[in-house]
Amino acid sequence: MRALLFDKELNLSRDYPVPSPGKRESLIRVTHAGICNTDLEILKGYMGFHGIPGHEFVGIVEESSESTLIGKRVVGEINVTCGVCSFCRGHMQNHCKDRSVLGILNKNGAFAEYITLPDRNLHILADSVSDEEAVFVEPLAAAFQILKQVEIRPSSNVCVLGDGKLGILAARVISLKNCTPLLVGNHKEKLALLENNDIRTVLRSDFSENEFDVVIECTGSSEGVKTALDAVRPEGTIIVKTTVAGERAVDLNRLVVNEITMTGSRCGPFPEAIKAIEERRVETADLITGTFALDEFLEAFKLASDRGSLKVIFKIQNKPD
Amino acid sequence: MRALLFDKELNLSRDYPVPSPGKRESLIRVTHAGICNTDLEILKGYMGFHGIPGHEFVGIVEESSESTLIGKRVVGEINVTCGVCSFCRGHMQNHCKDRSVLGILNKNGAFAEYITLPDRNLHILADSVSDEEAVFVEPLAAAFQILKQVEIRPSSNVCVLGDGKLGILAARVISLKNCTPLLVGNHKEKLALLENNDIRTVLRSDFSENEFDVVIECTGSSEGVKTALDAVRPEGTIIVKTTVAGERAVDLNRLVVNEITMTGSRCGPFPEAIKAIEERRVETADLITGTFALDEFLEAFKLASDRGSLKVIFKIQNKPD
Numbered sequence: 001m002r003a004l005l006f007d008k009e010l011n012l013s014r015d016y017p018v019p020s021p022g023k024r025e026s027l028i029r030v031t032h033a034g035i036c037n038t039d040l041e042i043l044k045g046y047m048g049f050h051g052i053p054g055h056e057f058v059g060i061v062e063e064s065s066e067s068t069l070i071g072k073r074v075v076g077e078i079n080v081t082c083g084v085c086s087f088c089r090g091h092m093q094n095h096c097k098d099r100s101v102l103g104i105l106n107k108n109g110a111f112a113e114y115i116t117l118p119d120r121n122l123h124i125l126a127d128s129v130s131d132e133e134a135v136f137v138e139p140l141a142a143a144f145q146i147l148k149q150v151e152i153r154p155s156s157n158v159c160v161l162g163d164g165k166l167g168i169l170a171a172r173v174i175s176l177k178n179c180t181p182l183l184v185g186n187h188k189e190k191l192a193l194l195e196n197n198d199i200r201t202v203l204r205s206d207f208s209e210n211e212f213d214v215v216i217e218c219t220g221s222s223e224g225v226k227t228a229l230d231a232v233r234p235e236g237t238i239i240v241k242t243t244v245a246g247e248r249a250v251d252l253n254r255l256v257v258n259e260i261t262m263t264g265s266r267c268g269p270f271p272e273a274i275k276a277i278e279e280r281r282v283e284t285a286d287l288i289t290g291t292f293a294l295d296e297f298l299e300a301f302k303l304a305s306d307r308g309s310l311k312v313i314f315k316i317q318n319k320p321d
Numbered sequence: 322m323r324a325l326l327f328d329k330e331l332n333l334s335r336d337y338p339v340p341s342p343g344k345r346e347s348l349i350r351v352t353h354a355g356i357c358n359t360d361l362e363i364l365k366g367y368m369g370f371h372g373i374p375g376h377e378f379v380g381i382v383e384e385s386s387e388s389t390l391i392g393k394r395v396v397g398e399i400n401v402t403c404g405v406c407s408f409c410r411g412h413m414q415n416h417c418k419d420r421s422v423l424g425i426l427n428k429n430g431a432f433a434e435y436i437t438l439p440d441r442n443l444h445i446l447a448d449s450v451s452d453e454e455a456v457f458v459e460p461l462a463a464a465f466q467i468l469k470q471v472e473i474r475p476s477s478n479v480c481v482l483g484d485g486k487l488g489i490l491a492a493r494v495i496s497l498k499n500c501t502p503l504l505v506g507n508h509k510e511k512l513a514l515l516e517n518n519d520i521r522t523v524l525r526s527d528f529s530e531n532e533f534d535v536v537i538e539c540t541g542s543s544e545g546v547k548t549a550l551d552a553v554r555p556e557g558t559i560i561v562k563t564t565v566a567g568e569r570a571v572d573l574n575r576l577v578v579n580e581i582t583m584t585g586s587r588c589g590p591f592p593e594a595i596k597a598i599e600e601r602r603v604e605t606a607d608l609i610t611g612t613f614a615l616d617e618f619l620e621a622f623k624l625a626s627d628r629g630s631l632k633v634i635f636k637i638q639n640k641p642d
Contacts, residue, residue, distance in 0.1 A: 086532075087555060095555030095579060149580075211407075225573060234408060234416030243577050249568040252546060255585035256564050258416065259470075262583045264576035 003052045003112030004297050021116040026064035033057040033110040034135040035304040035312045037220050046245055047104055054111035055103040058134035066119040074122040075137045077270055078102040094267050123270050126278050135313055136284040137273045143169040145268030150214055150237045154178040159231050162218035163190040165287055165310050170216050171199050172282045193286050217241055222248050234258040239265045287311045324433030325618050328371045342437045347385035354378040354431040355456040356625040356633045358541050367566055368425055376424040378431035379455035387440040396458045398442040398591055399423040415588050444591050447599050456634055457605040458594045464490040466589030471535055471558045475499040480552050483539035484511040486608055486631050491537050492520050493603045514607050538562055543569050555579040560586045608632045
């Protein structure tokens with residue numbers, strides 16, 4: 001099969017072996033896959049990953065130990081877990097000690113014609129959800145995770161830092177709680193996508209508000225947490241989404257003196273994200289900057305790395321073998 | 322009056338003016354005052370404080386606008402607040418924007434024969450509480466704050482990092498929840514104070530446990546938060562107590578990937594601390610390393626700075642003017 005293979009650099013392989021599904025696994029023909037900031041970080045060495053990256057995908061189940069899945073269009077949760085460790089048994093499967101993660105940790109990902117995933121990771125999509133929308137399920141789930149970690153009320157004063165894909169999705173998810181967040185970003189044209197009655201926006205250079213109850217840090221920058229500490233009120237909460245290579249210097253005295261809570265946030269609940277897309281409660285179509293064939297990967301990654309870009313998608317024109 | 326005055330260095334003044342209580346304030350004759358790690362940090366430049374340090378005290382009210390306080394033995398909350406800002410009105414008085422803090426921020430403290438504090442900051446002590454015990458009310462309240470910030474159950478797997486005064490008090494407070502915390506410290510003789518059925522102890526050099534539900538960081542060291550990140554489980558909570566000069570480098574990727582919550586913790590509830598001492602539920606007498614007169618301040622601070630020391634107390638032999 002064709003696949004993008006990362007080993008110090010990214011190359012297109014045209015004859016990579018099609019993976020074989022294990023017990024209780026499915027073989028999925030990938031139709032679309034999105035490029036995430038984590039993929040860009042992986043290409044810089046994050047996680048020390050070697051193999052096929054890509055974890056935001058939609059595809060058709062071709063083989064499965066679960067017959068009801070065969071032929072179905074699915075998205076899939078990216079953590080492949082052991083099911084038996086204390087975290088798996090304690091309803092913290094995403095933190096399984098022995099996990100692999102699709103396209104991120106010890107498992108080939110979705111920038112390829114085929115992937116395998118455990119049957120239990122898969123979610124069947126309604127026909128009303130387009131492939132392009134389905135690619136957003138994984139990042140939208142990560143945005144919904146915020147609502148599981150901090151209570152957002154209509155009266156909450158919430159600030160989202162970062163006008164990238166995740167920041168915009170986070171702001172849209174926050175606004176579902178009848179709360180009007182402020183989105184802080186560097187790009188007028190991105191902020192323009194958000195400006196409506198449910199979300200306020202401001203350019204980072206004009207941003208001076210503080211005393212927010214909740215600050216959602218989605219900047220993708222090592223400086224984002226500092227800005228968040230400036231913006232949050234005493235006893236307020238910072239949700240940290242950004243992973244960047246290396247340690248970050250933080251004024252923890254401020255955390256102590258102001259009794260701030262800082263919570264890391266990673267993957268989220270797929271069912272909530274799928275439902276929100278099905279019910280047209282979160283828009284995603286306006287976040288697509290470009291769609292490319294797998295062969296055009298150099299151009300695709302160049303565009304995805306552009307700071308003005310949002311989501312870049314691979315349309316994988318594969319045919320069943 | 323006699324007072325320890327800090328301005329680049331600490332000196333004893335013998336004729337410092339007795340402070341005048343303002344409206345709704347009391348004049349308190351200090352009988353005992355404890356040296357806290359924060360005082361040691363102040364002497365290194367923390368908070369840029371100049372004036373009389375000291376914030377752990379017990380004393381007798383000599384003058385007050387509240388007649389029922391006169392002659393009473395009291396301890397006092399250290400934050401002097403405006404009462405009208407959004408934080409004061411929002412039950413976050415300790416975070417008042419316009420606050421001063423006894424012996425820490427814009428207000429002379431308790432290493433002196435007299436202090437003033439607002440009447441509403443004062444708590445009258447029962448006769449059963451000794452002066453030496455009363456000096457521990459403020460740090461014990463800071464330990465009780467932990468119980469307001471994270472739920473501790475009998476089954477919680479809790480680790481306290483640091484065998485200083487605050488670490489030991491924190492471990493004792495945690496054990497009140499019928500939970501058996503592990504205290505990690507550098508000093509055999511301090512850990513020996515704690516070893517009983519309610520608290521486990523281990524030397525830092527022998528410490529390798531992890532996956533704690535809750536880690537209480539009381540090391541007083543800039544490395545403490547790193548150790549806490551090693552020790553806490555995914556989705557676990559770190560309570561950060563340590564303030565040290567400067568920023569701290571933290572692996573925030575770990576916070577994000579493991580979805581850890583880190584909460585800063587400062588002052589706490591005086592009533593809980595007073596009640597626990599009254600009811601003899603938290604021992605403090607064994608934490609006193611030495612008692613000194615104000616004139617012996619050099620010796621007192623030298624002993625307090627010794628890593629093997631716990632609480633050093635000034636017995637302030639003053640007489641009413």
